[in-house]
Amino acid sequence: MVISVMKRNSVLLRLFSVFFRIGLFTFGGGYAMISLMEDACVERRHWITQEEMDDLVVVAESTPGPIAINCATYVGSRLRGLPGALIATLGMVLPSFLVIFAVSRFLDRFLEIRVIANAFRGIKLAVGILILDAGRRLFLRLPKKPLPLTILFVSLACTLTMHYFSLRISSVVLLLAAAGTCLLIRAIRKGGGNP
């Protein structure tokens, strides 16, 4: 019994330390974190499957809140229920909380420190690569059929157009349109199948 308690606690401890590390190295929004999560939770530890990870990214993107929090909560709850969810989320939030709190209290001119600004210019380059890689891997696993490929192309083109012409349309509109189109097409096909 003692061993089983220790084992349970050691999983919680691992959850905490893994998500603490991910939290410490998540820069520039949630997308780069997808690569970190896949590496830590799917490839190295097999905590969740690749399909679960893909579904999780989709759900996280379609629901409010930081993607990193959504992912930590899910993996934690999958492994150890509510305590796991709490511990993983805490691990994810703690590094940024501590760093920001220290910066806000003690460093008035944080961004004017040359070494930090330069290091961050380097980090931005790595973040670009990691996001591109996350997108590439999602693309490779996407069914290569006309409908998904069309939706992908439209959402890519719309997002780039909005960005470069400074139009503000929420990604929710695109997501709803994509889901709606697929449901509609299925409904029509089914209707045609049994008249």
Next chain:
Amino acid sequence: MILLELFLGFLQVGCFSFGGGYAAIALIREVVLSYGWLSEDMLSYIIAVSESTPGPVMVNLATYVGSTQAGALGALVATFAVVLPAFCIILALMAILRRFVSNPWVKAAMTGLKACVTGLILATALEMVLANAVTDGSADITAIALTLALAGLYYGFRPVFKRRLSPIALIAVSAVLGAAAYGIC
């Protein structure tokens, strides 16, 4: 009653900010300015800091604003409020989704969402890589060279060492390279 205001303000942000940190910034700006917590200038500075420190931008902003308004307790309350909706929603949704994941309608909707999210992520990546490569309207040779070196390291690591380079290692290397390259220039 600043703590209650912080809680409600950031709960609102946590509930309505779709699509990750960058989309949330507009909403946070609206909330922060409407409560009169910070000036526009201070907010822009805090957003820049939040983007260059680890962690989700939204969480960083909440901690920072909370801390400037009401110290450690304010930081805790604002951070808790911004995380709470995502925490609850994901627990509920994934429990439901796992039960219905083989339903053909759910499958159809998920296929559409997956394709759309892939497009969103690829678009964001392209914007970012392009923005990195160009500084003040002209090509940034240092950035392009560093990007190619980092990509070479990331993709060349596996064939040579028979395992993937962890993204964390890539970020650590990029920080050192950035500090060295831009420090000399």
